[in-house]
Amino acid sequence: xxxxxxxxxxxxxxxxxxxxxxxxxxxxxxxxxxxxxxxxxxxxxxxxxxxxxxxxxxxxxxxxxxxxxxxxxxxxxxxxxxxxxxxxxxxxxxxxxxxxxxxxxxxxxxxxxxxxxxxxxxxxxxxxxxxxxxxxxxxxxxxxxxxxxxxxxxxxxxxxxxxxxxxxxxxxxxxxxxxxxxxxxxxxxxxxxxxxxxxxxxxxxxxxxxxxxxxxxxxxxxxxxxxxxxxxxxxxxxxxxxxxxxxxxxxxxxxxxxxxxxxxxxxxxxxxxxxxxxxxxxxxxxxxxxxxxxxxxxxxxxxxxx
Amino acid sequence: xxxxxxxxxxxxxxxxxxxxxxxxxxxxxxxxxxxxxxxxxxxxxxxxxxxxxxxxxxxxxxxxxxxxxxxxxxxxxxxxxxxxxxxxxxxxxxxxxxxxxxxxxxxxxxxxxxxxxxxxxxxxxxxxxxxxxxxxxxxxxxxxxxxxxxxxxxxxxxxxxxxxxxxxxxxxxxxxxxxxxxxxxxxxxxxxxxxxxxxxxxxxxxxxxxxxxxxxxxxxxxxxxxxxxxxxxxxxxxxxxxxxxxxx
Numbered sequence: 113x114x115x116x117x118x119x120x121x122x123x124x125x126x127x128x129x130x131x132x133x134x135x136x137x138x139x140x141x142x143x144x145x146x147x148x149x150x151x152x153x154x155x156x157x158x159x160x161x162x163x164x165x166x167x168x169x170x171x172x173x174x175x176x177x178x179x180x181x182x183x184x185x186x187x188x189x190x191x192x193x194x195x196x197x198x199x200x201x202x203x204x205x206x207x208x209x210x211x212x213x214x215x216x217x218x219x220x221x222x223x224x225x226x227x228x229x230x231x232x233x234x235x236x237x238x239x240x241x242x243x244x245x246x247x248x249x250x251x252x253x254x255x256x257x258x259x260x261x262x263x264x265x266x267x268x269x270x271x272x273x274x275x276x277x278x279x280x281x282x283x284x285x286x287x288x289x290x291x292x293x294x295x296x297x298x299x300x301x302x303x304x305x306x307x308x309x310x311x312x313x314x315x316x317x318x319x320x321x322x323x324x325x326x327x328x329x330x331x332x333x334x335x336x337x338x339x340x341x342x343x344x345x346x347x348x349x350x351x352x353x354x355x356x357x358x359x360x361x362x363x364x365x366x367x368x369x370x371x372x373x374x375x376x377x378x379x380x381x382x383x384x385x386x387x388x389x390x391x392x393x394x395x396x397x398x399x400x401x402x403x404x405x406x407x408x409x410x411x412x413x414x415x416x417x418x
Numbered sequence: 419x420x421x422x423x424x425x426x427x428x429x430x431x432x433x434x435x436x437x438x439x440x441x442x443x444x445x446x447x448x449x450x451x452x453x454x455x456x457x458x459x460x461x462x463x464x465x466x467x468x469x470x471x472x473x474x475x476x477x478x479x480x481x482x483x484x485x486x487x488x489x490x491x492x493x494x495x496x497x498x499x500x501x502x503x504x505x506x507x508x509x510x511x512x513x514x515x516x517x518x519x520x521x522x523x524x525x526x527x528x529x530x531x532x533x534x535x536x537x538x539x540x541x542x543x544x545x546x547x548x549x550x551x552x553x554x555x556x557x558x559x560x561x562x563x564x565x566x567x568x569x570x571x572x573x574x575x576x577x578x579x580x581x582x583x584x585x586x587x588x589x590x591x592x593x594x595x596x597x598x599x600x601x602x603x604x605x606x607x608x609x610x611x612x613x614x615x616x617x618x619x620x621x622x623x624x625x626x627x628x629x630x631x632x633x634x635x636x637x638x639x640x641x642x643x644x645x646x647x648x649x650x651x652x653x654x655x656x657x658x659x660x661x662x663x664x665x666x
Contacts (some may be wrong), residue, residue: 126665162506165662184423184508192506196499198612211437214430215507217423259503267504 431517484526488566522563
């Protein structure tokens with residue numbers, strides 16, 4: 113089953129180094145996330161690893177095969193959903209899948225059976241013969257994902273696959289990808305949706321300015337920033353945030369009807385909140401101590417001038 | 419294994435192009451109707467020997483049809499985002515371009531054969547050298563389909579830009595290549611221009627095959643068209659590599 117390995121990848125466009133000495137490996141059946149702000153180098157990294165672009169330096173192995181030395185064999189083992197559009201809207205879902213199946217050398221029976229199974233899973237079987245220009249964005253993206261899976265690849269690359277989709281399409285796609293992953297497909301996912309990455313990925317790689325700045329499991333990344341704790345509190349009535357300024361030396365953020373007080377000492381902060389409560393005759397609706405989210409870690413790691 | 423995958427990628431690309439792109443209006447307008455109207459505009463109301471000019475018309479028709487879709491495929495693919503995806507399949511730039519060229523060859527062959535059959539039937543055109551006619555059909559289609567893909571190679575994702583470039587290159591060629599003015603009547607600088615144009619060798623080859631006076635030995639004409647095909651293919655790959663990110 114699919115292993116992915118990138119060693120010392122470099123890609124330059126003129127004076128700009130889009131990918132700067134990027135190395136990582138993804139194990140068999142691993143779900144791996146690639147996170148980073150816009151322009152960080154995620155899409156270029158995916159383009160290098162799917163054979164769309166050639167690196168200026170470095171090596172890539174897909175399922176044990178050197179992508180640069182043997183691109184045809186390596187590409188047979190990968191499926192990719194690029195960032196945009198990428199299916200033929202003049203063709204139907206069946207015709208798109210048939211075309212992709214031909215590129216991978218599937219027999220007529222295999223193409224038909226796998227297309228049927230995928231389109232049923234993706235709730236598109238009833239619309240299989242409609243041209244895709246009549247589909248919604250979410251439905252087209254489902255077909256796009258199906259095209260990447262028709263040859264049952266051991267390695268799957270997904271570049272922002274659920275960006276801007278409706279909830280139903282997003283769930284259907286995520287469920288199918290999780291199912292493929294359970295069956296043994298290694299997945300590399302790039303996404304802006306940190307929640308999604310946190311839920312799906314066993315490890316994430318945070319990339320900025322073309323360089324890897326952190327690579328670990330979401331939980332370990334959060335723990336590394338555990339000192340950035342916060343207390344979240346909400347009261348029975350709206351209060352001015354200046355009332356809470358004495359409770360923490362850290363920042364105070366308003367999150368809907370809640371206040372989030374960043375602190376290194378939650379116990380002391382809670383005591384001070386209790387004093388404010390008593391002094392102003394307030395009732396606490398909820399209070400909890402929270403650690404940093406993956407999003408907090410992401411922002412922390414990628415903040416600063418871009 | 420690699421050769422089999424490469425060969426498959428060529429033919430699947432050709433099939434894809436034929437299925438998707440040859441139904442599109444610009445292909446029929448710029449590939450078939452335009453040369454037909456040009457020919458009619460030249461001939462109607464003038465007392466010209468149609469049989470003498472028919473090889474030129476046949477060559478022009480082949481030239482326009484074989485090179486009509488090539489300039490549009492890559493910009494259309496880039497615009498739709500399918501170009502990037504295609505490159506992630508087991509294909510290479512070279513096999514993709516060869517597939518596109520073969521699709522142009524198929525379109526050019528079908529349309530120019532129809533023109534040839536109609537010409538033979540209505541104008542009583544006789545064939546003087548059937549073997550050479552076949553060879554010139556083949557290399558002519560190959561050469562101008564390759565020219566079509568070359569025209570698309572420097573472009574981004576806007577098909578209308580490519581159409582402008584395509585018109586800029588293709589229209590002057592028909593006026594310097596012996597289509598409307600017989601090659602024997604072109605002198606001086608015009609003759610140098612004519613012999614630099616690949617279309618000249620096709621017109622002259624058809625002249626030879628259909629029993630009209632020709633000026634270049636057929637074997638030289640074939641060689642020149644093959645060399646131009648290789649040049650266009652090579653330049654397409656170089657330009658595509660250089661402009662790969664343009665419009666992605």
